[in-house]
Amino acid sequence: MAPIQNPRIIFNSIPEGYPIPGETLVVDTSESIDPDTAPLGGGALLKIICISVDPYLRGRMREPHIPSYFPAFPLHKPIHNFAVARVLRSENPDVKVGQHLYGWLDFTHYQIVDAEGLKKLRVLPEGTGVPWSAYVGAAGMPGQTAYYGWKVLEPKKGETIYISTAAGPVGSAVVQLAKAAGLKVIASAGQEGKLQFLRELGADVVFNYKTANLEEILKEHAPIDIYWDHVGGKTLDAVLPRMNLHGRILIVGHVSSYNSKPDPVYNLDQFLALRIRMYGFLVTDHEEQYGKEFYDVVPGKIARGELKYTETVVHSLEEAPQLILDVQQGNNAGKAVVVLEDN
Numbered sequence: 001m002a003p004i005q006n007p008r009i010i011f012n013s014i015p016e017g018y019p020i021p022g023e024t025l026v027v028d029t030s031e032s033i034d035p036d037t038a039p040l041g042g043g044a045l046l047k048i049i050c051i052s053v054d055p056y057l058r059g060r061m062r063e064p065h066i067p068s069y070f071p072a073f074p075l076h077k078p079i080h081n082f083a084v085a086r087v088l089r090s091e092n093p094d095v096k097v098g099q100h101l102y103g104w105l106d107f108t109h110y111q112i113v114d115a116e117g118l119k120k121l122r123v124l125p126e127g128t129g130v131p132w133s134a135y136v137g138a139a140g141m142p143g144q145t146a147y148y149g150w151k152v153l154e155p156k157k158g159e160t161i162y163i164s165t166a167a168g169p170v171g172s173a174v175v176q177l178a179k180a181a182g183l184k185v186i187a188s189a190g191q192e193g194k195l196q197f198l199r200e201l202g203a204d205v206v207f208n209y210k211t212a213n214l215e216e217i218l219k220e221h222a223p224i225d226i227y228w229d230h231v232g233g234k235t236l237d238a239v240l241p242r243m244n245l246h247g248r249i250l251i252v253g254h255v256s257s258y259n260s261k262p263d264p265v266y267n268l269d270q271f272l273a274l275r276i277r278m279y280g281f282l283v284t285d286h287e288e289q290y291g292k293e294f295y296d297v298v299p300g301k302i303a304r305g306e307l308k309y310t311e312t313v314v315h316s317l318e319e320a321p322q323l324i325l326d327v328q329q330g331n332n333a334g335k336a337v338v339v340l341e342d343n
């Protein structure tokens with residue numbers, strides 16, 4: 001086969017606010033590859049099937065000296081994220097042609113991964129009936145976030161939980177875990193379509209945080225035993241006085257400040273008054289403890305239709321920078337994913 005173009009999404013400049021398609025992130029078409037003959041150096045040639053677009057990617061578009069839980073993306077290099085890829089060629093005995101692998105891969109079509117890199121990828125089961133795109137969503141990192149966070153919190157039947165950004169891949173999985181466990185679920189999102197999905201999942205109280213009066217709703221349904229926080233800022237501040245004695249807060253994200261300065265949280269006195277416990281949560285910390293159980297349980301639930309999810313899909317790399325912006329601005333509904341090859 002003659003060499004073919006192998007486009008990539010490059011981190012081109014550090015944004016001040018929202019990432020700008022074509023400026024922060026650019027599509028680079030200068031590289032080509034011959035999939036039949038490209039040297040593998042003991043590794044494998046992978047074809048990317050789908051790649052996830054997650055809110056945390058914005059945090060990686062920063063100055064490299066600023067510390068955080070994942071390193072900054074290097075400027076002028078391809079960005080990467082959780083992806084599913086098929087093995088096209090392999091010189092590695094542990095990786096077979098035709099297998100599907102999951103892990104951090106570049107926003108590109110073809111990628112050669114060396115032996116060390118291959119060790120970090122998970123071989124996915126074949127023929128489960130679960131679409132590959134779900135392995136970056138409900139059966140991937142966002143689903144793990146819900147599953148592992150749930151273990152950390154140890155919720156009890158009859159408790160009340162409030163979940164912000166509840167219609168996304170993490171939140172919607174938490175809503176379903178909470179309903180199945182007999183909790184009262186308060187869920188918020190920013191679009192009517194997302195609210196409808198939350199009603200279908202059985203959430204007890206559903207509201208649009210952009211138009212409803214958050215303080216009034218929380219007051220009406222207080223006390224809240226668990227706040228699953230994806231947002232931070234003003235929402236967290238409004239929740240604190242409505243928590244129950246010994247309530248728990250899981251800090252999973254703070255999307256309200258990913259593209260701007262955080263709003264102050266004033267109600268910190270409530271931590272003492274209500275003896276609230278707050279946990280900072282990172283999904284990868286819990287992989288070793290719960291990873292096997294997650295893959296034993298969750299893909300099966302998806303295949304049987306017991307765990308529901310929605311997706312916003314684009315079908316080309318060229319659309320990825322806009323989708324990355326859409327996730328930051330709430331214009332996605334459910335798991336945002338770039339699907340480069342359908343099942």
Ligand SMILES: NC(=O)c1ccc[n+]([C@@H]2O[C@H](COP(=O)([O-])OP(=O)(O)OC[C@H]3O[C@@H](n4cnc5c(N)ncnc54)[C@H](OP(=O)(O)O)[C@@H]3O)[C@@H](O)[C@H]2O)c1
Nearest residue numbers: 055145168169170189190230252253255256281282283330
């Ligand atoms: N700690 C971890 O290990 C971990 C792992 C995965 C995800 N997370 C975090 O969990 C959260 C949910 O992730 P996801 O993948 O399920 O996300 P997602 O739904 O794809 O997240 C994007 C959503 O955030 C909402 N949003 C954007 N700006 C907002 C604002 N200013 N205020 C309130 N909501 C805003 C929008 O939904 P609305 O239309 O509803 O506003 C948007 O659709 C994110 O904060 C993410 O960073 C953390």
